[in-house]
Amino acid sequence: MKHRIVVLGAGYAGAYVAGNLARRLSPQDTEITVVNAEPDFVQRMRLHQLAAGREIEAPKLVDVFAGTGIRLRLARVTAVDPERQVVAVADGDGGGEFGYDTLLYALGSQGDDHGVPGVAEHAFDVAARPSARRLRERLDQLGGRGESANVVIVGDGLTGIETATEIAEARPGLSVALIARGELGTRLSAGARDHLRRACDRLGITVLENTEVEAVEAARVLCADGTALAADATVWTAGFMVSPLAAAGGLEVTENGRIIVDRTMRSVSHPNVYAVGDSVYAIGDNGRPLPMSCGSAGYTGRQAVEAIVGHLTGREIANTKLVYEGNHISLGQRDGILQMVDHEGRAKPKYMGGRKALRIKAVVLRGSLWATSHPTFGLPKRKRRLAAAPSDAATPSNASAEKRVAA
The missing domain is CATH 3.50.50.60 (FAD/NAD(P)-binding domain)
Known part of the structure; x- marks a missing residue:
């Protein structure tokens, strides 16, 4: 039977990892399913612009994954059971649960009210x-x-x-x-x-x-x-928190619920589970935890791809860069700040401000959207076969609630 890879969440990190795995692994050996609550890709970095009144592009995930062979399951994840290797979901048909052999957890974060009344x-x-x-x-x-x-x-x-x-x-x-x-x-330089x-x-x-x-x-x-x-x-806007699903499922997490992983984004408690993006507690190359950010999503995603492909094909796992380089901040539509940080994560004295900084932020946003909308572009066309026979299915997937994206 095929090795079942399930990706929870189709944000910046989840969509990127799913597409890369689809391009690099042989469909003869693997089956990739992406579970997401919404049918569109959400540009989370631009939601403040949506709120202010701007129209923000939201590509359909069925179009994003077209031609990749990825299965798209539109449902809300309600539970993760890493001992049984199953995921429970709820959707318009009532939901259910289905099994996996490798799980990629990329459910991101949500607003944190810190218990403040009202x-x-x-x-x-x-x-x-x-x-x-x-x-x-x-x-x-x-x-x-x-x-x-x-x-x-x-x-x-x-x-x-x-x-x-x-x-x-x-x-x-x-x-x-x-x-x-x-x-x-307070995290910016004086200038x-x-x-x-x-x-x-x-x-x-x-x-x-x-x-x-x-x-x-x-x-x-x-x-x-x-x-x-x-x-x-x-x-x-006073902070973010992660879903309690990982902790409730028994994965080893931090006090605030982020999944603890090794250098390759592999769960330290359940080796067939990987985590990326805001959901992961990963130590960067400077010895400090990576912050919740789009940049961190990209770096942790790339490392997870290398690890999953390596483990499944028996190839050496490359260590990709895990860094926090700085922040691009928009100040409306005509101004911005580009603040880089040093190896310790402290703001460097120099910064860039004004329209040039805003244009750089715009390029980053467009690049992130394009890369997500074309998840397999530029990757090697040669697909890797698995090194060993895939594991037996724990629970058959609910095929009636899945949609295979047309190749």
């Missing part, structure tokens, strides 16, 4: 496409009221900065405030922080530094110092 009930976020669309609808409502409305963004990480500047530029009739728990842009402050001033963004949010209500944000900010829309 966030789940009253705040918006841009961590997923449905929630970004809800925010967009709310901003449309506020823009049509004929009076100034207040939008409060909580969290000054990269997502918070990009969301605040995008909304302020796209919707100048709204009053935008950005709440920073510490100093604004980049000054550039960021000037951008916020230019866009009319009110910045509240060294401010901690205690609760979110329907029409205001309550801060620890007693300040109450009027908020017709509160946008929560």
Whole structure:
């Protein structure tokens, strides 16, 4: 029987790995299934732009995987059982479970409310496409009221900065405030922080530094110092968390649920499970954990491909680069910051700002979308046969709920 490879998640990392495996492994020996809840590829790095009102391209996954032989299963993953080597899913037909021989876990991350009261009930976020669309609808409502409305963004990480500047530029009739728990842009160099402050001033963004949010209500944000900010829309960007599925399934994870792997992205507790992207706790070449980022997704994905192909074909496994090089930050549609970091992950003194930095960010975004939409482009056409007979199936897959992409 064929060796069954199941990829959970078709984001930047999952789609990349699935396509590469399809190109490099022989279809005579392997069967690749991708499980994803949505039928489209979501450009997560641009969801703040979607929320602000821009139209963002979302290629159909059936088109992304066309010609690869990959099976696409549109379903939500509800459980992972690495002992039985099965995955449980829910879909319009009720779902079920199916087996795997090799599992690639790439379910990414979601917004983290940190237990702050009222966030789940009253705040918006841009961590997923449905929630970004809800925010967009709310901003449309506020823009049509004929009076100034207040939008409060909580969290000054990269997502918070990009969301605040995008909304302020796209919707100048709204009053935008950005709440920073510490100093604004604390991970940037001094020059980049000054550039960021000037951008916020230019866009009319009110910045509240060294401010901690205690609760979110329907029409205001309550801060620890007693300040109450009027908020017709509160946008929560204060961190991300991973799904609890890996921990619930018995995989060895960190305290925050990220899967612990070796240098090749292989689970330290279950060797037929690999993890990539935000879901993985991987140590970079500098000895520090890789951060949740698109860059990390690419590097961990490449390493996982090399490891899976190597293990299945008996070839030597190459160690690919695992680095964190810096951040590309958009500040609306006419400005940006490119901040590189040193070997220790600290911001280098020099930075690039302005339109040139924004153009570089745009190239990165277009490149990421193109690479995901053409997952097998440029790879060797020779497919590798497995070194040994594939393992027996643990549980037959639910063929009626799968869709084989036309070759």
